[in-house]
Amino acid sequence: MTASRRDVLIGSAALGLAAALPGNLRAAPFDGAAWRRYAERFLLPEGRIVDTGNKGISHSEGQGYGMLLAVAAGDRAAFDRLWGWTQRVLMVRGDGLAAWRWTPDGGVADRNNASDGDMLIAWALLRAAEVWQAEAYRTAAAAIVKALVSGLLVEQAGLTVLLPGRDGFRKGETLVLNPSYWIFPAIRAFAALPGGERWGKLSDAGLVLLSKARFGGFQLPPDWMTLDAAGTVGIADGFKKQYGYDAVRVPLYLAWDGYRDPYYFRPFAMLATKYGGTAVPATVSLPGGTTTQVAASVGMLAVYRLAGHLAGAGDAVTVPPLAPDEDYYSTTLAHLSALAAQSLGIDP
Amino acid sequence: MTRPVLLSALLLAGIAATAAGNCAWAQANGGGRALAPGVKVEVAPAPGSGSAPAAGKVDETALRYYARIGDGERLEAEIARLRALDPGWEPPKDLFAPQPTTPGVDETPFWNLLSAAKVAEARAAIAEQRRKSPSWQPSDKLLQELDTAESAGRIRSASDTKRWQEVVDAAAAHPEAVACNRLDNAWRLAEAYAELKQADRAFDTYRTIVSTCPKAKERRDTIFKASRYLSPDQLRELTALGATANPAKGEDYSTVRTAEAELETGRLLERLGNAKPGALTAADLSRIQGIVRDKQDADGAIALGWYFQKQKNFAEAQSWFSQANGWAPSDKAAEGLVLAYNGLGEKAQARAAASPWKGKSSRIDQALKAVDPPRGSGGGRSGPQGPSELDRALARHDFAECLSIIRSSIAKSGPTAGLLQQRGWCLLEMKRPSEAEAAFAEAQAMAAREPAKGGQSGGGNGAAGTTRTPAASGLPQKATPAQENAYGQAVARLATGDTVGLTRDLPRANMTPAQKAEIRASLMATEANRALEDKRYNDVLRLLDARKELTPEPRNLGILRGWALYNLMRFDEAYAQFKSVDDRLSTEESREGVSITWKTIYHDW
Numbered sequence: 001m002t003a004s005r006r007d008v009l010i011g012s013a014a015l016g017l018a019a020a021l022p023g024n025l026r027a028a029p030f031d032g033a034a035w036r037r038y039a040e041r042f043l044l045p046e047g048r049i050v051d052t053g054n055k056g057i058s059h060s061e062g063q064g065y066g067m068l069l070a071v072a073a074g075d076r077a078a079f080d081r082l083w084g085w086t087q088r089v090l091m092v093r094g095d096g097l098a099a100w101r102w103t104p105d106g107g108v109a110d111r112n113n114a115s116d117g118d119m120l121i122a123w124a125l126l127r128a129a130e131v132w133q134a135e136a137y138r139t140a141a142a143a144i145v146k147a148l149v150s151g152l153l154v155e156q157a158g159l160t161v162l163l164p165g166r167d168g169f170r171k172g173e174t175l176v177l178n179p180s181y182w183i184f185p186a187i188r189a190f191a192a193l194p195g196g197e198r199w200g201k202l203s204d205a206g207l208v209l210l211s212k213a214r215f216g217g218f219q220l221p222p223d224w225m226t227l228d229a230a231g232t233v234g235i236a237d238g239f240k241k242q243y244g245y246d247a248v249r250v251p252l253y254l255a256w257d258g259y260r261d262p263y264y265f266r267p268f269a270m271l272a273t274k275y276g277g278t279a280v281p282a283t284v285s286l287p288g289g290t291t292t293q294v295a296a297s298v299g300m301l302a303v304y305r306l307a308g309h310l311a312g313a314g315d316a317v318t319v320p321p322l323a324p325d326e327d328y329y330s331t332t333l334a335h336l337s338a339l340a341a342q343s344l345g346i347d348p
Numbered sequence: 349m350t351r352p353v354l355l356s357a358l359l360l361a362g363i364a365a366t367a368a369g370n371c372a373w374a375q376a377n378g379g380g381r382a383l384a385p386g387v388k389v390e391v392a393p394a395p396g397s398g399s400a401p402a403a404g405k406v407d408e409t410a411l412r413y414y415a416r417i418g419d420g421e422r423l424e425a426e427i428a429r430l431r432a433l434d435p436g437w438e439p440p441k442d443l444f445a446p447q448p449t450t451p452g453v454d455e456t457p458f459w460n461l462l463s464a465a466k467v468a469e470a471r472a473a474i475a476e477q478r479r480k481s482p483s484w485q486p487s488d489k490l491l492q493e494l495d496t497a498e499s500a501g502r503i504r505s506a507s508d509t510k511r512w513q514e515v516v517d518a519a520a521a522h523p524e525a526v527a528c529n530r531l532d533n534a535w536r537l538a539e540a541y542a543e544l545k546q547a548d549r550a551f552d553t554y555r556t557i558v559s560t561c562p563k564a565k566e567r568r569d570t571i572f573k574a575s576r577y578l579s580p581d582q583l584r585e586l587t588a589l590g591a592t593a594n595p596a597k598g599e600d601y602s603t604v605r606t607a608e609a610e611l612e613t614g615r616l617l618e619r620l621g622n623a624k625p626g627a628l629t630a631a632d633l634s635r636i637q638g639i640v641r642d643k644q645d646a647d648g649a650i651a652l653g654w655y656f657q658k659q660k661n662f663a664e665a666q667s668w669f670s671q672a673n674g675w676a677p678s679d680k681a682a683e684g685l686v687l688a689y690n691g692l693g694e695k696a697q698a699r700a701a702a703s704p705w706k707g708k709s710s711r712i713d714q715a716l717k718a719v720d721p722p723r724g725s726g727g728g729r730s731g732p733q734g735p736s737e738l739d740r741a742l743a744r745h746d747f748a749e750c751l752s753i754i755r756s757s758i759a760k761s762g763p764t765a766g767l768l769q770q771r772g773w774c775l776l777e778m779k780r781p782s783e784a785e786a787a788f789a790e791a792q793a794m795a796a797r798e799p800a801k802g803g804q805s806g807g808g809n810g811a812a813g814t815t816r817t818p819a820a821s822g823l824p825q826k827a828t829p830a831q832e833n834a835y836g837q838a839v840a841r842l843a844t845g846d847t848v849g850l851t852r853d854l855p856r857a858n859m860t861p862a863q864k865a866e867i868r869a870s871l872m873a874t875e876a877n878r879a880l881e882d883k884r885y886n887d888v889l890r891l892l893d894a895r896k897e898l899t900p901e902p903r904n905l906g907i908l909r910g911w912a913l914y915n916l917m918r919f920d921e922a923y924a925q926f927k928s929v930d931d932r933l934s935t936e937e938s939r940e941g942v943s944i945t946w947k948t949i950y951h952d953w
Contacts, residue, residue: 207472217517219502260482261475287511 034335035073042066042328043078047085048102053327060090060098060113064120065332071127072339079128083140086121096147097166112165115152116181118144123186145190145199153198157231159208160201173229176236179213179221180249182206184257203257209233210250210264216287218274219267221247235286244283244292245329248300251307252333256340262311269311272304280304280317298322299333306337309346406430406437409487413459415443453477453484462490467497492524499525500533507536515540526553528561532947535573542577550574551582558590564599567591569943571607572936583608610934613639613648620651628655645933646676647903653684658744662691673701678900679709686715687743695719707827708862710773710835718743738770750774765795765829772836781843788836795829827860835863842867847874869898873905880908880915888912903929903938910941919949 042049042062049062063086070079090098093111098121100114125141128134152163156175162182163169169176184203191199212233213221220243224236235241251268272280280301281291296304298320305317322331411430414423427439458477461470471494474486499522506514519526519537526534534557541550554574558567567590574586587608591601616636620628628636640648649672656665669684682705689698698719705712717739738757741749754771772787827835834857841850851871854864872895879887892901892909901909906929913922926941 204472204476207475208468211468211471214498214502217514258479259475261471261478263471264475287506287509287514 032073032075034338035069035075035078038069038331038335039075039078042331043082045081047081047083048089049082049328051328053329056104057109058102060086060100060117061120062117062328062332063090063098064117064124065336067121067124068127068339069332069335071124071131074131076128076132079124083121083125083137095151095166096143097151100165112167113152115148115162115164116178116183118148118152119181119183119186119190122148123183123189126189142193145193145196148190149198153202156227157229159205159227159231160198161205161209161227162202171226175227176239177209177225177227178223178246179206179210179225180223180246180253182210182250182253184253184259188257207259207264210254214267215243216284216289218243218271218284218289220271220284220286221250221267222286223247240283240285242283242285245300248296248303249333251310252303252337252340255306255310256336256343258344260310260344265307265311266313268304268307269313269316272301272308273313273316297330297333298326299330299335299337302334302337306341306346309341406434407487407489408440409455410459410489410493411439412443413456453481455487455490458486458490462493462497465497467494467501470494496522496524500530503533503536507540510543512540512543516544528557528566531557531561531566531570534561535570538574539577547577550577551586554578554586555589558586558604559593562594562596562599564601564603565946567601567604568607569939571604572611572939575611583611609635609639614935617648617651620655641671643932644675646672646678646681647933649675650681650684653681653688654745657684657688657691660691662688666692676900677704679705679711683709683711683715686712687718690715690719690743707860710832714742714773742774745777747774747777751778763790763794765791765833768794769829769833769836772833772840776836776840776843779843781840785837785840785844788833788840792830792833792837795833827863831859831863834858835860835867838863838867839870842870842874845874847871847878865898869895872898876905876908876912880912883915885912885915889916903933907937907941910945914941914945914948919945923949 042052043066044050048058049066050056050058051062063082066082067079067086070076070082086098089102090100090108092108093099093113097113097118099108099111100117101108101110103109122141122144125137125144129136129138129141148162151166153160154163154175155161161175161177163175164178164181182202184206187199187203187206190196191203193199209225209227210221212231213225215222215235222235223242223244223246224239226234226236228234248268251265254264271284275281280296282294282296282300283292284290299322301317301319305315305319308314308316319334322334326334408430411423411426414420414426430437430439458470458474461467461473474490474494478484478486499518502518503515503525506512506518515536519533519540526537528534534553538550538553538557541547541553551574554570557570561567561570571583571586571590575583578586587605590604590607595601613636616628616632620636636648637652639645640652649668653665653668653672656662656668666685666688669681669688672678673681673685682701685701686698689695689701699716702712702716702719706716707713721736721739738750738753741747741753751771751774754767754774758767768787768791772784772791775781775784775787838850838854838857838859850867854867854871857864857867859867872891876888876891876895879885879891888908889912892905892912895901895905906925910922910925910929913919913925923942923945926938926945930938930942
């Protein structure tokens with residue numbers, strides 16, 4: 001099982017590379033077998049993705065990732081099941097956004113939205129509209145994007161930034177932001193929609209913030225950061241002051257959107273290289289630099305391998321095969337990294 | 349358009365100046381000018397840190413940029429640097445012809461952002477450009493400048509948050525971020541080593557600064573900075589190096605040499621303040637005296653006066669207090685003078701010295717008690733035969749003893765309003781304002797209960813006056829005991845920070861005009877401090893100006909004024925302000941003001 005999973009990954013990469021050569025970098029399909037295995041493990045018949053590392057809950061992020069992978073794999077039936085459950089169960093707020101968290105016991109457990117989940121869903125819908133030439137998806141995506149613009153995009157210190165959720169995340173004059181919610185390729189897709197100028201600004205601001213939000217010896221971004229009215233960034237109080245499971249997606253999204261400036265990838269590559277590309281710690285406290293005993297998952301290593309490529313550090317990171325019981329998040333990151341690498345014509 | 353005539357001239361000057369290989373370094377340090385306020389784009393890499401471009405090909409990006417924006421000074425330095433790297437290189441003939449610096453991509457926008465201190469924005473713009481044109485690479489020069497600017501910022505923030513190891517790491521990764529043209533960062537690096545208990549490295553860092561940074565002022569400031577961490581021996585070595593090593597033309601290093609002596613003076617004056625008699629050597633003493641005389645430093649003279657007074661060397665004390673009073677008349681100086689004369693037995697002189705302040709200064713009234721001891725007070729000894737135990741304690745500034753005498757006095761013969769009031773003053777001197785306020789209130793209540801005696805008229809001034817009012821007095825401005833109590837309470841409330849209540853109550857308070865003026869001045873000083881904290885800088889100046897009408901501005905408020913001016917970006921005035929304070933007595937505070945303002949004006953961070 002394990003070997004074949006690894007084979008699948010390599011196979012899909014080769015496919016991506018081949019498809020990329022003619023010049024159409026986005027045309028590479030995500031491998032069908034990988035998707036089927038993913039769906040078997042994480043997609044329930046009713047259309048929700050189970051976060052296996054998190055007591056079997058579901059959330060808008062998982063739905064968005066599932067929908068993205070389904071489109072990439074060309075599985076419209078699965079996509080519709082995912083989108084159907086998302087609409088039915090999560091989009092109950094009345095403002096076009098999804099409640100972010102659902103538990104098997106209590107249903108919708110937190111009605112606040114998570115902006116990255118909403119963005120992933122909308123972006124997947126836009127991709128689906130393109131792939132399957134279905135206007136309904138585009139209309140639905142546009143509605144979510146509009147709701148995001150009116151409720152989540154705010155101006156601070158001359159920057160257009162994304163609030164992580166509609167409620168909270170403002171502490172006086174200071175905003176609490178999540179760098180990994182800047183899903184650059186999704187933002188670019190939204191910017192291309194009619195009236196999408198503010199998304200273009202959000203993208204610009206994201207690069208500025210990522211240049212400012214560099215802490216500790218590795219100069220890594222925190223999972224949660226603050227931005228005050230003067231434009232100063234900090235590490236947010238009230239959250240774990242660390243780089244970790246959230247911020248690891250920063251280089252993934254940058255790469256996926258075609259950014260190749262080594263400056264933006266170096267911190268992640270440095271971290272991975274320092275630990276020999278294998279037992280990379282899953283989290284690093286900021287700014288102190290204390291690392292956890294827990295090692296980065298396979299999916300996180302896949303991101304590091306990508307970051308290493310773009311930082312010019314070569315293939316310093318070895319990505320082991322996904323384990324049979326690899327959890328939802330790790331597996332998802334591994335597949336997303338493969339998709340991003342394919343889009344860049346890089347061997348994942 | 350550019351200014352071809354001027355630039356051509358500079359270009360020639362630049363070529364002419366390129367005699368020695370290492371002169372780019374010195375030039376960049378000496379001739380720095382910011383492209384935008386507060387920002388420097390350095391031209392020269394620090395020694396040993398430069399990544400030399402591939403042989404045969406020099407990177408002319410920065411050169412063309414400076415030519416385009418018309419920054420002659422930098423252009424010149426860059427020419428020097430490039431020639432140092434490649435002696436065979438000639439500046440391009442088309443330097444002033446408008447052209448894109450790199451085929452396809454014009455770097456100007458990135459340089460402009462960098463010049464405006466928008467480093468993150470420059471990074472973002474470059475990343476965006478690289479996304480759009482994957483084959484394009486920013487010039488090495490641009491990347492190097494960005495790295496340096498970022499490292500400098502990182503060193504600052506790590507040092508501000510006391511992450512010393514990160515300061516050291518960041519400096520090691522980018523030594524040019526701690527070069528002479530970023531002196532503040534070099535200091536931060538030395539401080540980080542010192543805090544990490546790596547004393548040798550701290551010393552090495554200071555030594556590098558004073559022997560390579562060309563400006564005398566930088567070397568001098570470095571010695572002051574280093575004084576916090578280094579031993580006197582190391583400081584001596586540093587000073588000797590700073591005064592002689594690698595001299596630059598036109599720099600006067602004598603000020604470096606005097607830095608050590610000034611530090612010594614500061615330390616000695618500090619020791620003087622709490623010195624036991626005879627604790628200072630004759631040499632030390634004579635050095636202090638020389639410097640205090642040179643600088644006409646009244647505060648220093650007063651300190652000397654007290655030093656001698658404590659040794660009962662009244663003649664020497666009198667001479668120093670007199671000197672202080674001559675340089676800058678103050679009740680502090682007069683107080684010493686009164687007590688010194690009294691020690692000499694020259695009571696008439698003592699009274700004469702007190703007269704300008706009598707009734708206006710509690711200090712002086714206090715001191716006068718040693719001259720003309722009040723009857724029936726203090727240690728229970730009555731009669732005019734000399735100062736009481738209490739008065740002697742007060743004259744010695746021994747306030748703990750004051751409390752103890754009053755305590756035993758009250759235990760023996762019960763409290764009087766006068767004793768309670770005196771207790772208030774002593775508590776205040778011991779920085780126990782809440783208790784002091786209570787003591788004054790108690791005194792007030794006691795005075796109201798005590799039967800009136802003596803011939804004085806008026807409701808509020810009963811017998812409480814015993815400790816403070818010799819019958820001889822009769823000046824119109826003399827404070828009544830009730831007024832003294834009210835005044836004491838006000839001072840205590842000031843010390844506890846109750847400015848709002850005090851401001852409210854002051855107009856109705858029973859005090860002499862002089863007392864009210866003094867309290868008002870103190871309130872304004874407190875308000876000015878608060879205004880500075882709240883960043884209301886115009887208010888600071890307004891309050892200080894109003895205060896100055898009432899009473900001369902002391903040193904600490906002079907520094908406050910300097911910072912207000914600085915924050916209002918009235919840098920020249922701020923510099924003059926700090927300088928005048930610093931010239932009178934140079935301390936870390938005043939030096940900091942002078943140094944920061946100077947750096948801001950000359951963009952020499």
